[in-house]
Amino acid sequence: MLTVSRLTKRFGGFTALNEVSFEVKEGEILGLIGPNGSGKTTCFNCVSGVLAPTAGTIRFLGDDIAGLTPDRICHRGLTRTFQIPRPFRKLSIADNVAVAAHYGATERTSEAEARRRALQVLDLVGLPTDSAALPTQLGAGGLKKLELARALATGPKLLLADESLGGLDPGEMASAADMLRRVRGELGITIVWVEHIMATLMRVVDRVVVLDHGEKIAEGRPRDVAEDPRVIEAYLGEKIVLE
Amino acid sequence: MSATPGRIAFATVVAFLGIAPFLPMAGMKQYMLHVVIQIFIWTFIGQAWSLMGRFGLVSLGHGAFLGIGAYATTLLWNFYGLTPWIGSLVAVALAVVMAFLVAYPCSRFGIIGHYFALTTLAVGEVVRLLIIAERDWTGGSLGVTLKAAGDASFIALQYADKQVWYYVGLVLWLAGLWVWARLDRSMARAAMEAIGEDETAAASVGIRVTRFKLWLTVLSAALTALGGVAYAQYITYVNPETLSGIGVSLRIVFAVVLGGMYSLLGPTVGTALTIALSEWLRIVFGVKFIGMAETIYGLLLVIFIIFLPAGIYGSLADLVRRRRRPAAAPATA
Amino acid sequence: MIDPIFLLEAAVNGIMLGGVLALLALGLNLIFGVLDVVWIAYVDLVMVSMYAVYFTVMVYGWPLWLGGLAGVALGVVLGLLVHVLIITPILDSPPVNQLLATGGLLFFIQSFATFLWTTDHRSVRIALPPLEIAGIFVSYARLISFVLSIAVMIGLYLFLTRTYIGTAMRAVSQDRGAMALMGANPQRVYLVTSAVGGAMAGVAAVLLSIQYSVHPYFGAAFGPITFMICVLGGLGNMVGAFVASFIMSEIIAIGGVVWSTEMGYVIAFALFIVMMFVRPGGIFARRQ
Amino acid sequence: MLELRNVTAGYGAFTALWDVTLAVERGEAVAVVGPNGAGKTTLLRVISGVIAPRGGDFVFEDAPLGGRPAHEIVAHGIAHVPEGRRLFPALTVTENLKMGAFLRSARKDFRDSLERVYALFPVLAERHRQRAGSLSGGEQQMLAVGRALMSRPRLILFDEPSMGLAPVMVLRLFDLIRRVREEGYTILIVEQNVRQVLKLVDRAYLLEVGRVKMHGRAAELSEQDFVRKAYVGL
Amino acid sequence: GRDAGAQGQTIKIGVLFDHSGPFAAAGSLNVWRGAKMMIDLTNEKGGVLGKYKIVQVDGDSQSKTEAAINEAERLLNVEKVDILAGVYSSAHAVPLAEKVDKQKKFLWITTAIADAVFKDRNLQYAFRPQTNSGLFGEASVQYVASHSSAKLKRAVKELRVAIIYEDGPYGAGVASSNESEAKKQGMQITLKEGYSAQAPDLSSLVTKLRAARPDVLFHTGYNPDIALFLRQAKEQGLRVKAYIGHGAGHSQLNKLKEAFGNDIEAFHTVDPPAAQLVDAKKLKTGLGALTNEMVKRYKTFEPAMARDAIAPHVSMGFNNMHVLLNDVLPRAIQKHGGFGPDALAKAARETDIPEGGTMQGYGVKFHPPGHAMAGQNMRAFAAVFQVQEGTFKHVFPEVIATGAPILPLPASSPWAAR
């Protein structure tokens, strides 16, 4: 569904991504992990159109989308969340989601329909559906959920989730992981997921891609990757046990 | 569900509409009429400006559109005898082209905030300087007078009778209110708010940032140009100083912000107040204390903006709202 | 068509004019950069300080250097006053409000100056001889302000990058709350900024006094161009503003000789617009 | 060293903390845990002076600090690593660290502190001229911790410092906090990574909907069935 | 105010000038003072025809066109003045004349000189006893031409002249008549250029002028720009044989002196004659005494000013108001039955004051309706003044000359060509 090949991104003299290639298959949850600064967010930025890649191609559903603007890419069915939440602070929580539902959908929905969808999504991620509350009243966890809700409201085929669980308490985390699974299962949305919380991530994803210093160092099933010595050294720090 | 600010505003407008058509007949003084007409026209222009301003697209160059509107119709009439009814279409078209030229690169390259304000300020200055430099056509800083077409002419849209202009102004004002309200109630408002806050995030949820900003700028510019046409036809004289450049641009912004750009009646209240205030102060002080009238005017502007940050109307509306629903005031962390 | 020596002279004059503009732009840009507020009335504060120089020197007969000091001192006081009375209450308001509050101040200063001192033009009369080098005439007064503005700019640069309070001035503009967590009182940092900005206005006033007569509408002549220089150089970017001053002044000077004074400005402003599109963050901004 | 008695605080009409009583002894490490929205961040904000408490007493080293502004509280020796890092994005890494040492008392040791921070986080030394805003999320977190250390505080407040860090970095971070602790700093830490943090600290408080639900020695607390299920379980 | 008994006995005159803004100091205030002095004087004598008291209602145009228009509206429609008089700036006069005429109200322009105010507009109710800008530009060029070969040692056809002006209607108007007259005389125009009165820098203009090497420089400007220009010209070594200014800023002698001291010796300005400089013997009897009255009264405003240094603007206000109050108004009342706009306009059209009939020396007769300049005084002329020993002297035309011209600029002048 998404094919990234030889993706390179430079900032001035610094190479944040160096010829990274990977593929996302329809219906899977792909984990994208790597140490801090390894280029995960940069990769999301390039794929979602926030940054123009320096080189390489990005094919989504058969078309090359490298260099398109984020809104175009969104309309094709690819959305992302932001690692550091970027809510629209002046809009109510419900409007944050409704506006995404209205303008982000591949096919333009009516405003009333968009609002209805927004409520469904809010319900799905577990945010209050009280329409007047502002995002400023949300804590760190709430903001993460709002990010996710906004992305889901656009009705994507592929979701790039950047640290959606960071900052959630263990209880919330469990339910959020569960929710991601449901998103894939019930809504049929393919997911690329960046997360540092291995215990959760490794149990949910089908495959993992590991970046380090802008290069892909490993790819495969979670169990195999978790045992890869390069990954342990660069990223995990210790051997983790996946039950 | 009784007295929300929206309802109060609506009721006020309706009440005013009830009496508005009869006001001039009650023997309103010519001078009063003159002031009220100006309030109508400048409010319309202010409303046009606030369409952009309230979403963080603070333009300090609306004088450019105003000038284009006013000069285009005037020159077309003077040189080619083209009726302002068609001339104003040309004027609007020109303003739209100009708006496009400014807005496209601005939104494409993400020029926002102070940069947008000051870029548009430069645009306004360039238009003013060009009007002056092209003095063979435009009369330079001397300005041009509309070629007279008798006391009342529909073709030339010239009426010596101020009552006619009163109704024209009233219609314009209502049209401005309508456009404002239309936009305010649509989802487009939410989209624009989103863009105003965070363009990247807005684009990432599928909002067409460039297109939205273009569309809004073009709409605002077109209406402003129309306002310029109306003003020129009423005053029958255009000059670069009153219709272009920084001075007039700031004056528009002032009026709107003073009234409150986030509310329906804000621009009206602000424009009426600034015009009435400056007229009143000038009359009170006359030539007794030179400079005092403007001093007080400036001082009042500063004080209003400091103590009523949401504008006069906006702050009042907030007050009503807060009384009704003592909600959590957003804390600054 | 025009003798190259005159073009050269125009270029030299452009550099000198740039010195004047740089001086104005630096102070404004400092405040821009730190407080994130556009002091629309900045050049009008300069005007008030120029009156101080005029009155002390011409009316009370102080020596120029003492009058100059008085001008700078008044600049500092005005900067502080503007900050405490106008900016502090609206620090959290939307930018347009801040823009307009100082815009109202502009009306106020202009008219109050008219009220106090009438619209007469007043000049500090000092006789500086013309300076001729190889057929090129250079104005002494401008040479002085050019040299001084470079000195002030270097001083400012060192202040902003080397000292704690200078760095804090840049930091506080980005996150006021976080700066408080560093143990800095943001209010105090703002006050220092406004005082330094005011002092810059004072220095500019002194140097302008020996070149121009002062009147209540003095600000209108220098205001717009000063803003544009700040933006062209990148808001808050000191070096950028400095270079932008010279770019603008060269265009005005050379454009003025080759075409006309007016066209010089049109070209400068047009270039400004084009540059905004090419380099929205100012000439020295890193494209992201 | 730090003592809060019946502190109440909130935002506008909303009350986020009710009657919180809490104490931290010199040299101790104390954790505050609890679900999202429990008021943990609010608690730290009250201590560092970002928001003023509505009621109750707040004493640090015998000085009553309740309601003092943030910059004064820092001068008393409390540093705060805030939630969401709050770096100065346009300043370089070094300049951010310099601002950490803004206090007059910290300036004279600037060089020394800088070296220590760079030793702890070599990445920061590598990127010392890069603008903080363009650092990766994890790098930013390191910088935020480093910056707080620069003021040479006696009490450090950490608000979810491990958020967004790679596992290897989380290990190092807890390691680092342990070392910081051993150097004699007193630590109050808010964390979601309950399992790790309970290994690190002496005592812990469990906060729920603005109230202290439970507190005790870390080891005892992690034994509690209830805590175990909700927060350590994963 | 009016008291009930004297209802019909008062005439309300709206006096519209710039009391604030840049025009105030450039002459507007001085004209207002002149006008006010004349109104006061008339009232002290019992009013027009000894019984109609004048009520003066002031308006402040603030040097802004829209303020001028609003003030005019207010004076005409709220204050209900019978006559609107004044208007300093041509930029204001152009739209005002049209608007007031449309409302069929009487407008008496004392100062603004641009041709454009009347040209091809066939106004019925607007009149201007004052010279028009065309005459300004012509007077100065003719003056230079008449002394070219004798004093400047150049044949007229070889004389190199440059024309610079502020680009407003005033400067542009004078400059274009400078140009056409210079062409007519066959002079070589090496440069003609406008600039904005608010330009912060004129050094490139100076450089261009130096490249153009003119013998004579014609300049029209307000005040700050003149000071700036002269200062930069001095520092950048611009040297000419003669420097001729045209009214406005160039006529404010004390302001120029404040900035340049005695360096301005032998400078010129062009303006309607200043009454106090005109030889009273050449005028109708009695006018000399009136001039003395003006000078005496002006002392209350500027006690220290020398008689000859008083700006011609004072005379414009004083004299033109005199014509209105002592010629037009009495005739309107006596012959046309009142002081309504129509009576006033009729009376104005009948005005026929011969040369030497006003304190400023010129006569008054207005171009009739249908004429390209209908409403303009066809007998007005402009005088060339020169600064001699610190005060103004008339040097042109010969009839009113009170001093011999000093040409070329004396070597002591920093702008003098060697």
Ligand SMILES: Nc1ncnc2c1ncn2[C@@H]1O[C@H](COP(=O)(O)OP(=O)(O)OP(=O)(O)O)[C@@H](O)[C@H]1O
């Ligand atoms: N705009 C930019 N300019 C310069 N360097 C940048 C920019 N954006 C990112 N970088 C650098 O690129 C590298 C990769 O950053 P990125 O944000 O993609 O990391 P990441 O893998 O998401 O890390 P984390 O897990 O910490 O979020 C980092 O070293 C960062 O400093």
Ligand SMILES: Nc1ncnc2c1ncn2[C@@H]1O[C@H](COP(=O)(O)OP(=O)(O)OP(=O)(O)O)[C@@H](O)[C@H]1O
């Ligand atoms: N600025 C604010 N304005 C209004 N309410 C706020 C604000 N900040 C926090 N709150 C509210 O206060 C309560 C406590 O928030 P706080 O941030 O202290 O929780 P937390 O325990 O730190 O949560 P998290 O684990 O998500 O960081 C929450 O219900 C939140 O909605």
Ligand SMILES: [Mg+2]
């Ligand atoms: Mg990242």
Ligand SMILES: [Mg+2]
């Ligand atoms: Mg928190």
